[in-house]
Amino acid sequence: ATERKALFLFFGGTGDLAYRKLYPSLFNLYKKGNLRSHFAVIGTSRQAMDDDKFREAVRKSLADSGNRADSKEAMDFSSHFYYQAHDVTNTAHYSVLKEAADKLDKKYKLEGNRIFYLSMAPQFFGTIAQDLKSQGLMSTNKDAFNRLVIEKPFGRDYDSAKQLNDALSKSFEEEQIFRIDHYLGKEMIQNIEALRFGNTLVESLWNNRYIDNIQVTLSEKLGVEERASYYDNSGALRDMVQNHIMQIVSLLAMEQPVAFTDTDIRAEKVKALRSLRVYNVADAATNFVRGQYGSINDQPDYRHEDNVPEDSTTETFVAGKLLFDNYRWSGTPFYVRTGKMLADKFTRVDVVFKRPLVDIFAFPQSQNTPLAANVLTIFVEPHAGFSLQLNAKTNDAGFSTEPIKLDYLVDAEKSKETPEPYERLLHDVLKGDGTNFSSWPEVSYAWKFVDQIRRVWDLQEPQFPNYTPHSMGPAAAEELIQRDHREWIYRL
Numbered sequence: 001a002t003e004r005k006a007l008f009l010f011f012g013g014t015g016d017l018a019y020r021k022l023y024p025s026l027f028n029l030y031k032k033g034n035l036r037s038h039f040a041v042i043g044t045s046r047q048a049m050d051d052d053k054f055r056e057a058v059r060k061s062l063a064d065s066g067n068r069a070d071s072k073e074a075m076d077f078s079s080h081f082y083y084q085a086h087d088v089t090n091t092a093h094y095s096v097l098k099e100a101a102d103k104l105d106k107k108y109k110l111e112g113n114r115i116f117y118l119s120m121a122p123q124f125f126g127t128i129a130q131d132l133k134s135q136g137l138m139s140t141n142k143d144a145f146n147r148l149v150i151e152k153p154f155g156r157d158y159d160s161a162k163q164l165n166d167a168l169s170k171s172f173e174e175e176q177i178f179r180i181d182h183y184l185g186k187e188m189i190q191n192i193e194a195l196r197f198g199n200t201l202v203e204s205l206w207n208n209r210y211i212d213n214i215q216v217t218l219s220e221k222l223g224v225e226e227r228a229s230y231y232d233n234s235g236a237l238r239d240m241v242q243n244h245i246m247q248i249v250s251l252l253a254m255e256q257p258v259a260f261t262d263t264d265i266r267a268e269k270v271k272a273l274r275s276l277r278v279y280n281v282a283d284a285a286t287n288f289v290r291g292q293y294g295s296i297n298d299q300p301d302y303r304h305e306d307n308v309p310e311d312s313t314t315e316t317f318v319a320g321k322l323l324f325d326n327y328r329w330s331g332t333p334f335y336v337r338t339g340k341m342l343a344d345k346f347t348r349v350d351v352v353f354k355r356p357l358v359d360i361f362a363f364p365q366s367q368n369t370p371l372a373a374n375v376l377t378i379f380v381e382p383h384a385g386f387s388l389q390l391n392a393k394t395n396d397a398g399f400s401t402e403p404i405k406l407d408y409l410v411d412a413e414k415s416k417e418t419p420e421p422y423e424r425l426l427h428d429v430l431k432g433d434g435t436n437f438s439s440w441p442e443v444s445y446a447w448k449f450v451d452q453i454r455r456v457w458d459l460q461e462p463q464f465p466n467y468t469p470h471s472m473g474p475a476a477a478e479e480l481i482q483r484d485h486r487e488w489i490y491r492l
């Protein structure tokens, strides 16, 4: 592996995300040699703590993710960590941070490369970005890089997202901003590009002539758990559709990029999103449905979860139909759905092909059941792989057909080696590769689409709760697709 030199500054460095995902992911990069001796990490948050305590906490986070905390590797790795008490809203604190950063830069010969990771509430993103620049924390060495990594959510509608982006743009250029969408770090999401553009068999059929519809399902088994106060303000449409689902859909819908580079891929994703039909009020109301889970046994319904108001109209489920107005997809809808407290936890894409124009096996005396549609399923998680459903002759003396499946599943041993999304994404940031991050134009088109649906929903009082836990959502999600004489491929 190529060693990358950099100073990491984590804002919100004592938070849940930092300990659970970010430090273990950095450790994996260290074990693989992407980080060696020329790196340092400054963790910041408001509380006071010394370096030793911080390093201990970092080693504990490594242990919690299955490493040995007392190994020489873990000790060496954590010796690169430093802690700085820092209130992000206090401009004077930034000059103290700058001194610490410059010192570590010299000590570890980091050549001025800096990665600012904002792992805290988005309301602070603008201030931090501004002070990083005004207080001189950004490296001025012209061969060095300054990169800003930010967590979701990126705004709560187009206007707030634009405001946030304008604030960030005062300090950072678009290519210096890495907006995390951790779904883009998942192995099988990245595999969509390999599957499409690496296979004649797939890409030559990848259009409205041969594909009847595409279904994307992000299903969660748990309820809101301890994220309720955040979630109740957001809901499934903002929390899952605007970002993860739109990103997946744009990878499925885009044209072939000129080359496999971040600029080329982004250009195609943006083009795809531009041809996504933004619904008027009437179409938004018919093409999107929402749900909120009820109670089961002694489990409370959503409105009786901790920190959820009893009259909450927040949706915990969304299903919808997306239409692209372009030559490739006109007439081929994308159906999406996501929700909490559903039957199982998984992410999958089902590509449903058209049936043969003529079913020659369906002559009058034939006992044959009608031909099934070919379906290409991309399993994203928990199991990674593909499955292709074809029609074949049954193995007997008569002549009838049955659907069979060609499966490729990444085996358990191999999938253990699959890098965690955050490891991959941090590696990409180190390389300066923006492929698996959402660019501003993508984010803004996605908000404009989602805002229309939100607008309609905010006008109507929903009939909640409307789905049973451990189902696949409300009846409305079934009606949405049945109306088009289709059905969800994954069903209970």
Ligand code: NAD
Binding pocket: 011, 012, 013, 014, 015, 016, 017, 018, 044, 045, 046, 047, 086, 087, 088, 089, 118, 119, 120, 121, 122, 151, 152, 153
């Ligand atoms: P958290 O509440 O656990 O951590 C927040 C951190 O910010 C803490 O270290 C806290 O001390 C610090 N902080 C708060 N106010 C501060 C101030 N004024 N000055 C300095 N430091 C301050 O949050 P988290 O769960 O780690 O999430 C961080 C970000 O990541 C959020 O944007 C969240 O939406 C996003 N995110 C988190 C997860 C997750 O699994 N935890 C998943 C996806 C996205």
